[in-house]
Amino acid sequence: xxxxxxxxxxxxxxxxxxxxxxxxxxxxxxxxxxxxxxxxxxxxxxxxxxxxxxxxxxxxxxxxxxxxxxxxxxxxxxxxxxxxxxxxxxxxxxxxxxxxxxxxxxxxxxxx
Amino acid sequence: xxxxxxxxxxxxxxxxxxxxxxxxxxxxxxxxxxxxxxxxxxxxxxxxxxxxxxxxxxxxxxxxxxxxxxxxxxxxxxxxxxxxxxxxxxxxxxxxxxxxxxxxxxxxxxxxxx
Numbered sequence: 001x002x003x004x005x006x007x008x009x010x011x012x013x014x015x016x017x018x019x020x021x022x023x024x025x026x027x028x029x030x031x032x033x034x035x036x037x038x039x040x041x042x043x044x045x046x047x048x049x050x051x052x053x054x055x056x057x058x059x060x061x062x063x064x065x066x067x068x069x070x071x072x073x074x075x076x077x078x079x080x081x082x083x084x085x086x087x088x089x090x091x092x093x094x095x096x097x098x099x100x101x102x103x104x105x106x107x108x109x110x111x112x
Numbered sequence: 113x114x115x116x117x118x119x120x121x122x123x124x125x126x127x128x129x130x131x132x133x134x135x136x137x138x139x140x141x142x143x144x145x146x147x148x149x150x151x152x153x154x155x156x157x158x159x160x161x162x163x164x165x166x167x168x169x170x171x172x173x174x175x176x177x178x179x180x181x182x183x184x185x186x187x188x189x190x191x192x193x194x195x196x197x198x199x200x201x202x203x204x205x206x207x208x209x210x211x212x213x214x215x216x217x218x219x220x221x222x223x224x225x226x
Contacts, residue, residue, distance in 0.1 A: 030212060031211060031212030031213075032212075033212070033213075033214060033215075035217075040219075040220075041219055041220070042116075042202050042204075042217030042218050042219050042220050043155075043202075043217045044217070045214055045215070045216065048211040048212060048214055050211060050212065088154075088155070090215075092212040092213045098143050098160060098162045098206075098208065098213060099157060099160065099170070099213070100157075100213055100215060102154050102155040103154065104152070104153070104154035105154060
């Protein structure tokens with residue numbers, strides 16, 4: 001059973017369009033992270049959200065943590081080809097736990 | 113800073129051969145991890161080490177062993193490789209803090225077992 005479900009699994013859009021991907025769970029997390037992975041490389045941390053309802057912005061990327069700390073979304077404004085990659089969400093079950101639960105990822109392709 | 117480094121980058125083994133994947137981090141992190149990534153399966157935790165001197169099993173430990181050599185280095189050993197172990201292996205490190213378990217990944221080792 002996958003603890004974190006990401007949707008959609010695959011998304012292809014034109015440069016300049018907006019997109020939103022989702023990370024959902026029935027479990028509560030003390031914190032949640034988003035990573036981006038490009039082909040042939042390891043995941044790179046983008047952001048961590050900790051507080052329910054928290055919104056963080058990273059240039060054209062907006063991350064939101066659900067009020068109940070069970071879900072999160074990533075919104076990209078005016079997508080560019082450089083945004084292409086696999087976006088992974090990962091949650092910490094409870095504070096002090098050394099393990100992360102990873103979703104399977106949202107594969108995003110931005111067409112020039 | 114190099115961050116997390118892994119060797120080798122690529123490896124081809126025959127069934128039954130053994131090998132050790134090396135990982136080192138220069139961020140003075142206490143915790144280190146080994147994952148495998150397979151199409152459609154996401155990242156799965158093989159073993160982790162919360163601190164120097166300790167190791168624990170993750171989701172898929174069968175067929176693997178690990179050694180936390182010191183605070184910097186964490187190796188993964190395949191004693192008798194099987195085709196089911198064909199995968200991309202990632203090492204990661206982290207330091208638990210108020211932001212939770214932010215992990216930093218190496219570039220991966222692509223392993224094929226024939």
